[in-house]
Amino acid sequence: MIITETRTVFWEDGQVCLIDQRKLPETFEIARCSTHFEVAEAIQSMVVRGAPAIGIAAAFGMAQAALHSAATDRQALYADLMAAAEVLRKARPTAANLSWAVAQMLRYAERSEHQDVTALKQGLLAHAQRMADDDVRINKQIGAHGAALVPEVATIIHHCNTGSLATVFWGTALGVIRSAHMQGKRLHVLVDETRPRLQGAKLTSWELLQLGIPHTIIADGASGYFMRRRRVDLCLVGADRIAANGDVANKIGTYNLAIVAREHNVPFYVAAPWSTVDMSLAHGDLIEIEERSADEVTMINGVRIAPDGACAANPAFDVTPHHYISGIITEYGVLRPPYTVSLAQLAARIQEGKV
Ligand code: MRU
Numbered sequence: 001m002i003i004t005e006t007r008t009v010f011w012e013d014g015q016v017c018l019i020d021q022r023k024l025p026e027t028f029e030i031a032r033c034s035t036h037f038e039v040a041e042a043i044q045s046m047v048v049r050g051a052p053a054i055g056i057a058a059a060f061g062m063a064q065a066a067l068h069s070a071a072t073d074r075q076a077l078y079a080d081l082m083a084a085a086e087v088l089r090k091a092r093p094t095a096a097n098l099s100w101a102v103a104q105m106l107r108y109a110e111r112s113e114h115q116d117v118t119a120l121k122q123g124l125l126a127h128a129q130r131m132a133d134d135d136v137r138i139n140k141q142i143g144a145h146g147a148a149l150v151p152e153v154a155t156i157i158h159h160c161n162t163g164s165l166a167t168v169f170w171g172t173a174l175g176v177i178r179s180a181h182m183q184g185k186r187l188h189v190l191v192d193e194t195r196p197r198l199q200g201a202k203l204t205s206w207e208l209l210q211l212g213i214p215h216t217i218i219a220d221g222a223s224g225y226f227m228r229r230r231r232v233d234l235c236l237v238g239a240d241r242i243a244a245n246g247d248v249a250n251k252i253g254t255y256n257l258a259i260v261a262r263e264h265n266v267p268f269y270v271a272a273p274w275s276t277v278d279m280s281l282a283h284g285d286l287i288e289i290e291e292r293s294a295d296e297v298t299m300i301n302g303v304r305i306a307p308d309g310a311c312a313a314n315p316a317f318d319v320t321p322h323h324y325i326s327g328i329i330t331e332y333g334v335l336r337p338p339y340t341v342s343l344a345q346l347a348a349r350i351q352e353g354k355v
Pocket of ligand 1: 049050051052159160161162163166167172173199237238239240250251252316
């Protein structure tokens with residue numbers, strides 16, 4: 001089973017290797033990037049997608065830029081890294097993990113004790129590798145904290161893809177579902193298809209099938225129908241950026257789901273690593289929302305479905321206000337409202353090295 005053993009992002013023979021998510025579920029293929037420019041292009045074109053996965057891809061891209069640099073002193077190497085950071089950061093704007101990962105690599109270069117440039121380059125590669133390993137560990141911690149919220153028998157609505165494919169391995173919200181399933185809980189997942197890129201229908205379903213987790217794909221607009229007609233125990237989604245007040249940017253359609261969940265008293269949980277939290281933004285309206293090509297809406301798998309001449313808008317994310325969110329599941333535990341307090345307290349404990 002591919003998804004139980006393969007990492008989504010890994011380093012091999014000087015190349016950044018990525019499961020090519022544009023080709024799933026039909027074809028399983030590894031895309032290989034030889035330069036950080038190719039990594040940026042792979043992020044932009046969604047060969048790799050999902051906030052944590054694009055962060056780690058960018059970290060390896062930074063290592064690649066260092067290894068390819070002709071710099072012979074630390075200062076020149078740092079200048080080359082700054083230029084690479086600019087290219088990678090621009091690839092996609094909304095996911096906090098991308099700029100976080102690039103900043104981590106720059107910080108390592110700045111603070112490393114390696115005076116020798118060759119050693120520093122190797123140190124940067126080792127640091128990216130550590131970040132990839134950390135991502136797996138963190139996801140499993142999120143899974144353990146989140147699984148405690150899932151009843152023994154549960155129907156869960158999930159939006160987009162937040163599984164192994166959206167991370168290095170395991171997943172965030174889908175990782176919670178995976179962990180709960182492994183504890184023997186009897187789950188049924190209602191999988192939002194997630195127009196326009198269909199991450200739910202194509203990727204989440206592909207992962208759940210391999211994990212043997214019962215599920216049903218539903219149209220995004222069907223969640224209200226299901227909440228009225230049958231018992232839904234909780235909604236579980238991921239996040240691309242979380243503001244200091246707990247507002248959450250996530251895949252377009254998340255906000256609608258949260259409103260419907262509130263109407264039906266269904267708990268609505270967000271699962272994300274701390275690297276998705278952006279304490280510099282006071283609220284979610286300050287989050288930059290990526291606008292993608294209208295073709296993603298007017299076409300499906302390269303075939304136009306809208307009339308010629310019709311216009312379309314394609315915001316890739318929306319912001320769910322904090323008051324719709326029952327809890328934010330992180331590797332440090334489950335945060336509860338008021339998030340201005342719980343996020344600030346956790347940020348302080350992390351800063352002081354107390355967690
Ligand atoms: O545009 P994508 O596919 O990169 O968006 C990713 C998401 O929005 C996911 O919903 C996810 O929650 C964030 S990554 C675990």
